[in-house]
Amino acid sequence: MNVFKFGGASVKDANAVRNVSHILSLFPKGNLIVVVSAMGKTTNAMEEIVDSLRKKDEKRYLELVEDRYQFHQLIVAELFPEKHYFIHQQMDELFETLKNRFQLPISDNYNFEYDQIVSLGEVLSSMILEAFMKEEGHSTIWVDCRKIIRTDHEYREGEVDWAKTQELVNERLLPLFKEKRIAITQGFIGHTSEGFTTTLGREGSDFTAGILAYCTNANGVTIWKDVPGMLNADPKWFDDTIKLEKISFKEAIELSYYGASVIHPKTIKPLQNKGIPLYVKSFINPNAEGTVIQESLEFDHLVPSFIFKMDQVLMSFTPKDFSFIVEENLGDIFQQLAFYGVKINLMQNSALSFSILFDRSKTEPMKLVEKFKDQYSARYNEGLELVTIRHYDQATINRVTIDKDILLEQRTRQTIRMVMKNK
Ligand SMILES: Nc1ncnc2c1ncn2[C@@H]1O[C@H](COP(=O)(O)OP(=O)(O)O)[C@@H](O)[C@H]1O
Numbered sequence: 001m002n003v004f005k006f007g008g009a010s011v012k013d014a015n016a017v018r019n020v021s022h023i024l025s026l027f028p029k030g031n032l033i034v035v036v037s038a039m040g041k042t043t044n045a046m047e048e049i050v051d052s053l054r055k056k057d058e059k060r061y062l063e064l065v066e067d068r069y070q071f072h073q074l075i076v077a078e079l080f081p082e083k084h085y086f087i088h089q090q091m092d093e094l095f096e097t098l099k100n101r102f103q104l105p106i107s108d109n110y111n112f113e114y115d116q117i118v119s120l121g122e123v124l125s126s127m128i129l130e131a132f133m134k135e136e137g138h139s140t141i142w143v144d145c146r147k148i149i150r151t152d153h154e155y156r157e158g159e160v161d162w163a164k165t166q167e168l169v170n171e172r173l174l175p176l177f178k179e180k181r182i183a184i185t186q187g188f189i190g191h192t193s194e195g196f197t198t199t200l201g202r203e204g205s206d207f208t209a210g211i212l213a214y215c216t217n218a219n220g221v222t223i224w225k226d227v228p229g230m231l232n233a234d235p236k237w238f239d240d241t242i243k244l245e246k247i248s249f250k251e252a253i254e255l256s257y258y259g260a261s262v263i264h265p266k267t268i269k270p271l272q273n274k275g276i277p278l279y280v281k282s283f284i285n286p287n288a289e290g291t292v293i294q295e296s297l298e299f300d301h302l303v304p305s306f307i308f309k310m311d312q313v314l315m316s317f318t319p320k321d322f323s324f325i326v327e328e329n330l331g332d333i334f335q336q337l338a339f340y341g342v343k344i345n346l347m348q349n350s351a352l353s354f355s356i357l358f359d360r361s362k363t364e365p366m367k368l369v370e371k372f373k374d375q376y377s378a379r380y381n382e383g384l385e386l387v388t389i390r391h392y393d394q395a396t397i398n399r400v401t402i403d404k405d406i407l408l409e410q411r412t413r414q415t416i417r418m419v420m421k422n423k
């Protein structure tokens with residue numbers, strides 16, 4: 001068994017879907033689970049649909065649903081020019097239900113509603129992909145991951161119930177391979193014990209590939225991307241990136257945890273636990289060697305890797321009663337930060353203050369100042385960058401700090417992290 005994952009970029013239009021068929025034809029033997037994400041930027045569009053539903057803005061809701069319909073319709077019309085294909089009917093029915101959804105009552109639980117609607121992006125893409133692969137002569141079956149991956153009730157951030165998921169994989173997924181060779185299913189989505197849809201957190205489709213590989217004891221996972229492999233920096237920011245040929249699970253976890261967004265950080269741990277290699281390969285050049293992520297630490301230090309996070313806020317908390325920052329204050333601050341859902345990118349404490357760095361796009365700093373104001377005076381700096389360099393050397397530090405002031409720096413033997421602002 002092998003698991004392939006195709007993300008939004010690899011199924012963004014009809015040509016991209018044809019390319020997936022070409023890639024599958026390069027692997028004519030062995031069983032395959034294909035995990036697919038929503039097409040192109042559909043998840044963002046679905047989020048807007050949920051938002052307009054919550055605001056009870058019917059005009060906007062119907063416009064947005066129509067826009068998503070047209071987007072998918074264009075792809076389906078190109079792939080299946082004749083109307084008799086069942087996929088036309090399937091898609092029309094799904095969009096009809098979504099349109100009518102506006103008239104039904106909505107739950108107070110926004111996250112619940114979010115998952116029921118946003119998950120449809122993956123349902124659609126997997127239906128279209130499976131119908132087309134079948135048409136192309138591949139031995140495929142469509143699998144509803146909402147019947148396979150069991151989670152708790154934490155909508156939008158479903159926590160996987162591994163034992164139950166393993167049971168469902170054995171009962172419902174593995175037997176399908178007696179008849180068919182390729183199972184096509186959705187990334188990012190699961191279900192609760194009552195059968196409601198959950199999602200696993202944004203960019204969670206890579207994680208689905210990891211879960212299914214773990215539960216099927218797969219020989220390997222390949223995630224197909226628009227880049228040649230895992231690079232030593234995001235090519236969106238740098239021209240002269242270097243491909244990492246082979247790195248350890250540990251290194252890949254560190255890089256993705258620090259923000260190398262090419263792999264979802266949760267994906268790697270289940271693979272590491274069973275020693276299942278993860279290949280990151282280019283869907284544009286599928287015959288090229290990508291990156292192999294595996295056990296050995298031998299190659300990790302060869303190339304310095306760097307990760308940028310832009311638009312950062314550095315906030316310092318000082319107790320108003322002039323006490324030092326001690327464990328009691330820290331416990332209290334952490335508890336409140338967790339309660340308000342603040343995701344900390346970096347932290348540091350001194351005698352009188354405790355500082356955290358977070359994404360401006362995820363947390364509004366003034367609101368946080370307000371929430372802490374009874375006990376702590378909170379001050380902040382915004383418009384900052386965080387750079388993390390793994391296996392750093394002075395040349396790389398010099399390269400990334402040109403024309404920058406460094407506000408905060410943390411170093412271990414392998415990693416340096418600097419919070420910077422433009423001079
Ligand atoms: N270290 C890195 N190596 C390669 N790509 C990276 C790295 N860090 C960030 N990226 C970005 O990850 C993108 C691919 O991931 P993503 O957009 O999540 O793909 P998909 O949604 O198709 O699965 C690349 O286009 C690249 O800009």
Ligand SMILES: N[C@@H](CC(=O)OP(=O)(O)O)C(=O)O
Pocket residue numbers: 006007008009037038043044121187188201202203204205206
């Ligand atoms: N579609 C979901 C899940 C996902 O992982 O997508 P992608 O593989 O395109 O990053 C999202 O955009 O969050």
